[in-house]
Amino acid sequence: xxxxxxxxxxxxxxxxxxxxxxxxxxxxxxxxxxxxxxxxxxxxxxxxxxxxxxxxxxxxxxxxxxxxxxxxxxxxxxxxxxxxxxxxxxxxxxxxxxxxxxxxxxxxxxxxxxxxxxxxxxxxxxxxxxxxxxxxxxxxxxxxxxxxxxxxxxxxxxxxxxxxxxxxxxxxxxxxxxxxxxxxxxxxxxxxxxxxxxxxxxxxxxxxxxxxxxxxxxxxxxxxxxxxxxxxxxxxxxxxxxxxxxxxxxxxxxxxxxxxxxxxxxxxxxxxxxxxxxxxxxxxxxxxxxxxxxxxxxxxxxxxxxxxxxxxxxxxxxxxxxxxxx
Amino acid sequence: xxxxxxxxxxxxxxxxxxxxxxxxxxxxxxxxxxxxxxxxxxxxxxxxxxxxxxxxxxxxxxxxxxxxxxxxxxxxxxxxxxxxxxxxxxxxxxxxxxxxxxxxxxxxxxxxxxxxxxxxxxxxxxxxxxxxxxxxxxxxxxxxx
Numbered sequence: 369x370x371x372x373x374x375x376x377x378x379x380x381x382x383x384x385x386x387x388x389x390x391x392x393x394x395x396x397x398x399x400x401x402x403x404x405x406x407x408x409x410x411x412x413x414x415x416x417x418x419x420x421x422x423x424x425x426x427x428x429x430x431x432x433x434x435x436x437x438x439x440x441x442x443x444x445x446x447x448x449x450x451x452x453x454x455x456x457x458x459x460x461x462x463x464x465x466x467x468x469x470x471x472x473x474x475x476x477x478x479x480x481x482x483x484x485x486x487x488x489x490x491x492x493x494x495x496x497x498x499x500x501x502x503x504x505x506x507x508x509x510x511x512x513x514x515x516x517x518x519x520x521x522x523x524x525x526x527x528x529x530x531x532x533x534x535x536x537x538x539x540x541x542x543x544x545x546x547x548x549x550x551x552x553x554x555x556x557x558x559x560x561x562x563x564x565x566x567x568x569x570x571x572x573x574x575x576x577x578x579x580x581x582x583x584x585x586x587x588x589x590x591x592x593x594x595x596x597x598x599x600x601x602x603x604x605x606x607x608x609x610x611x612x613x614x615x616x617x618x619x620x621x622x623x624x625x626x627x628x629x630x631x632x633x634x635x636x637x638x639x640x641x642x643x644x645x646x647x648x649x650x651x652x653x654x655x656x657x658x659x660x661x662x663x664x665x666x667x668x669x670x671x672x673x674x675x676x677x678x679x680x681x682x683x684x685x686x687x688x689x690x691x692x693x694x
Numbered sequence: 695x696x697x698x699x700x701x702x703x704x705x706x707x708x709x710x711x712x713x714x715x716x717x718x719x720x721x722x723x724x725x726x727x728x729x730x731x732x733x734x735x736x737x738x739x740x741x742x743x744x745x746x747x748x749x750x751x752x753x754x755x756x757x758x759x760x761x762x763x764x765x766x767x768x769x770x771x772x773x774x775x776x777x778x779x780x781x782x783x784x785x786x787x788x789x790x791x792x793x794x795x796x797x798x799x800x801x802x803x804x805x806x807x808x809x810x811x812x813x814x815x816x817x818x819x820x821x822x823x824x825x826x827x828x829x830x831x832x833x834x835x836x837x838x839x
Contacts (some may be wrong), residue, residue: 475790643744646787650779651740656765658778665782672790684748685791689830692792 374430374551377409377421378460379450381436381443382470382520387461388412388435389539394544401547406429409450418446421453429453431550433533435460437467437681438521440553442514451527456550458562461632462536464523464642465561467681469536474680474687479520480694497589532561536631536678539618565617565636568628571615574600583654587667590626593665599625602652607674610637612638631678640684642675649675702822704731704815705750706759707742711769712804713761719808727812728819731759738762739800740773744784747798751788751830757797757822761814764802774802796821797828 380388392413408429417522438444438560451457462468473481486492486499487490504511523529533546546562549555556562569575578600588605595601603609608627617632634641655661668674676683708714716746720727736742739762750758760777768774781800789795801814 537810609797638745640745640748642787643748643784646783647744647780650783651776653779655779656772656775658782661779661782665779665786668783670790671783675787684745684752685830688790689792689828691829 371419372622373404373406375408375424375428376405377429377432377450377454378407378412379432379434379446380412381434381447381464381523382439383436383461383463383468385412386537387463390434390461390540390543393537394540397540397544404551420447421449424453425453426452429455431456431458433458433460434523435462435464437470438523438526439470439473439519440514441517441519444526447523447527456530457523457527457535458531458533458546459523459529460533461538462534462633462678464529465534465682466633466679467520467522467531468631468678471520471522471679471681472677473520475673475693476688476694477690478516482516491498495625508633519687520681525681530558532556532633534561534563534614534632535617539616542616542619561614561633561636563614563632567635568613568615568617568619568622568632571619572600572610573619574598576620578603582652584649584664585654586654587664589669595625598623604646606648607668609641609645609675609677611648612641629677630675633679641679642672645675646671664684700823700827701729702756702819702827704709704757704818704822706731706733706737706756706761706815707739707746708733708803709739709762709769709774710735710737712763712767713801713811715805716761716803716807719805720811723755723808725808725812726814729759730819730822731815738768738770739775739777740768740770742777742780743775744780747784749796751828752791754831756825756828757799757818759799759801759814759818761801761803764804767804793828794825796825805834 407414409421432450434447434450434457438447448636459465463470482499486494499569500513502513502515533542535542542563577598582602584605586605595604606627609630610628612634613628613630614632614635621628629642634644638644651663653661708717717733741758742760747758760781762774762777765774778800785795785798788798799818803811
């Protein structure tokens with residue numbers, strides 16, 4: 369029987385597991401999905417191995433949902449394997465789509481990341497100073513580990529991607545719509561982001577509270593101010609990525625009285641979300657004098673990390689210049 | 695490319711109303727200046743999307759100049775003020791990407807300031823020559839670039 373149902377695979381790469389959770393969070397709806405498809409690979413939940421996937425004929429999986437960015441050789445290998453075996457590959461979630469939070473490591477490189485993680489964090493207990501090596505000899509055996517790269521990549525840097533399911537993690541409605549579209553064969557053109565092509569502000573309930581001319585006199589961080597639950601965050605002087613971010617996320621952050629952080633990525637018209645937000649944000653700073661502008665700009669603690677929080681590896685520059693990483 | 699034979703590649707976004715006309719004046723007056731700048735005319739410095747600047751660096755520019763009307767003189771009232779704010783903020787962001795702020799310059803050049811345009815081009819070229827090539831390409835990690 370199961371041969372008749374479309375085969376579906378899930379895999380995770382450099383991610384937190386939240387996208388796996390987003391599948392489980394479909395709650396009762398997951399039963400409909402499970403009834404309609406045959407899950408052939410899902411390491412986080414089911415006991416299939418890589419060799420099971422290798423044994424499948426090419427293109428025999430109807431769709432693979434791959435979450436997480438690619439920053440290690442094992443992830444590259446698995447992404448390429450699933451690409452070979454699948455008719456459709458969906459980049460599932462912000463990390464596969466844009467690089468995501470782990471992609472912020474592109475302001476660093478392998479050696480500085482290792483130094484932090486294996487040597488200098490307060491909780492590290494590593495007296496021998498051991499670092500993971502691609503090859504280690506032990507008792508006459510040669511052990512191998514996946515290689516860690518300097519740079520985190522979005523999935524489409526590594527393999528051809530058919531669709532993008534944006535968000536950190538994607539909203540359940542987006543997942544249900546995507547799965548339904550795939551099952552019914554009603555898919556948009558290849559390369560589409562499976563979410564509305566309008567900005568987060570477009571749906572925002574606070575949109576009406578935005579003054580005709582937004583002007584920011586002082587930039588505040590969310591913890592520095594008691595946020596009004598009805599007023600536009602930008603009008604309150606708090607950085608909100610809404611204007612440069614795709615909507616359709618369900619506005620869970622906004623409803624939780626937190627500004628948009630940009631996980632849905634840019635709309636179709638924009639390549640570089642961070643640059644586009646920078647452009648919009650600078651234009652509403654209420655200063656025309658060079659000194660005043662400088663003061664405002666200086667008060668933004670980490671502009672690159674804030675504007676590119678989810679999209680650094682898929683931005684125009686992709687990473688900090690390697691030679692400049694110290 | 696060795697430092698000695700390095701010729702800086704500069705991109706200049708010049709506003710139609712002041713700086714492009716200023717550059718034109720430098721040309722028609724046959725002022726001699728460094729030929730390193732490639733000029734792109736835009737209607738206003740406020741039209742310069744930060745994505746243009748990033749793209750210029752990404753595609754091999756060693757320096758990017760934005761030049762427009764003096765404060766108060768913008769043909770569209772406030773485009774140059776927006777450019778100034780974007781320039782300050784983008785300079786800080788470029789620093790975080792490991793691109794020196796000296797590589798991204800904002801200048802006010804009016805339609806009558808051919809001499810100033812000549813000066814800016816010469817100075818900027820020499821400044822970038824001293825800094826050396828940006829060499830962004832080939833510096834994006836050892837994999838998949």
